[in-house]
Amino acid sequence: MEFFKPVEFQNEDKKPAIEKSEKVKCLILGSGPAGYTAAIYAARANLKPVLYTGMQMGGQLTTTTEVENFPGYPDGVTGPVMMEDMKRQAERFGAEVRFGLATDVDFSGSSHKVIIDDNTEIIASTVIIATGATARYLGIDAETRYAGMGVSACATCDGFFYRGKDVAVVGGGDTAAEEAIYLAGLCNKVYMIVRRNVLRASAAMQTRVMNTPNIEILWEHQAVDLFGENGVEGAVLVRKKGTPEEEIRRIRIDGFFLAIGHTPNSEVFRKFIDTNETGYIKTIPGSTRTNVPGVFAAGDVQDPVYRQAVTAAGTGCMAAIDAERYLAELPE
Numbered sequence: 001m002e003f004f005k006p007v008e009f010q011n012e013d014k015k016p017a018i019e020k021s022e023k024v025k026c027l028i029l030g031s032g033p034a035g036y037t038a039a040i041y042a043a044r045a046n047l048k049p050v051l052y053t054g055m056q057m058g059g060q061l062t063t064t065t066e067v068e069n070f071p072g073y074p075d076g077v078t079g080p081v082m083m084e085d086m087k088r089q090a091e092r093f094g095a096e097v098r099f100g101l102a103t104d105v106d107f108s109g110s111s112h113k114v115i116i117d118d119n120t121e122i123i124a125s126t127v128i129i130a131t132g133a134t135a136r137y138l139g140i141d142a143e144t145r146y147a148g149m150g151v152s153a154c155a156t157c158d159g160f161f162y163r164g165k166d167v168a169v170v171g172g173g174d175t176a177a178e179e180a181i182y183l184a185g186l187c188n189k190v191y192m193i194v195r196r197n198v199l200r201a202s203a204a205m206q207t208r209v210m211n212t213p214n215i216e217i218l219w220e221h222q223a224v225d226l227f228g229e230n231g232v233e234g235a236v237l238v239r240k241k242g243t244p245e246e247e248i249r250r251i252r253i254d255g256f257f258l259a260i261g262h263t264p265n266s267e268v269f270r271k272f273i274d275t276n277e278t279g280y281i282k283t284i285p286g287s288t289r290t291n292v293p294g295v296f297a298a299g300d301v302q303d304p305v306y307r308q309a310v311t312a313a314g315t316g317c318m319a320a321i322d323a324e325r326y327l328a329e330l331p332e
């Protein structure tokens with residue numbers, strides 16, 4: 001790794017005090033399955049990748065308990081263990097994993113500048129953005145109180161633990177509909193807690209929800225609290241909140257699933273990188289290439305649809321291969 005005198009950063013209004021500058025061939029941002037898989041492939045291709053983990057080392061999987069759907073783990077594995085395994089695998093081939101967050105970027109030139117923690121400048125020939133997405137929560141205290149004890153933002157990850165039980169899904173979009181239908185196949189009963197009197201989900205998904213007998217939609221309801229001794233045993237809901245007909249209601253549930261959307265962690269790149277209207281990075285179909293040559297995106301930051309660890313890992317692999325080919329084609 002080459003250290004040299006810091007160049008002046010172009011974002012004049014921010015003026016971070018750059019203490020260190022470094023040139024790398026391949027910079028990876030994010031430490032979920034996409035970032036680590038990209039690191040494994042890039043390291044094995046001798047790109048000497050440097051990976052910055054972001055604030056939540058290991059990504060979203062570190063907040064799930066058991067992962068049972070990642071191929072190769074027949075007995076399941078916990079999210080944190082799987083992420084530690086991926087990290088070690090990347091380091092085994094020479095990837096350098098560092099704690100730090102991308103706080104600014106400048107992708108206007110032929111080499112790509114990324115500022116880490118406001119004080120370190122990385123000049124990278126290729127950048128792989130694998131910064132993931134963050135599930136939205138309602139913001140009620142109970143979500144933190146029961147984190148990992150009945151509150152989840154991923155039905156595909158955690159639904160299996162609620163077989164034969166009663167659960168609730170909050171939200172009325174396609175994700176909520178999809179998760180409610182998935183859970184209905186496993187659980188005794190699924191409540192959909194919908195804040196308006198309509199679903200935002202597509203017509204096809206709405207029909208599927210309506211045709212699933214063990215889903216009950218609680219229209220115009222909002223969850224305000226959860227209760228239970230050693231985990232979620234129920235939810236407190238308010239019907240028609242803020243109207244004269246307002247009414248408090250309690251339901252018995254073992255699992256409380258949030259499906260009110262995800263926020264892709266793409267904010268810092270949006271000055272240069274094209275995103276869709278909800279902030280997901282646009283990639284050129286069939287590749288991980290973004291609109292900026294040499295910058296690639298993998299995992300949930302570019303995927304509003306599948307959002308699985310295994311699909312994130314798959315696109316991480318693609319990004320490293322795309323980066324390697326991009327470097328190979330650069331003029332000497």
Ligand code: NDP
Nearest residue numbers: 138171172173174175176178195196200259260261262304
């Ligand atoms: P959406 O933004 O589409 O829907 C979010 C839902 O959560 C809405 O019903 C919204 O209510 C509700 N909501 C938001 N905030 C709150 C809150 N504070 N309290 C209660 N309810 C709340 O997000 P999705 O994740 O469902 O979908 C994101 C995108 O991905 C969409 O474009 C969707 O079509 C797409 N998608 C496609 C799939 C597919 O094609 N198979 C599968 C999953 C997603 P309100 O309607 O009142 O705003």
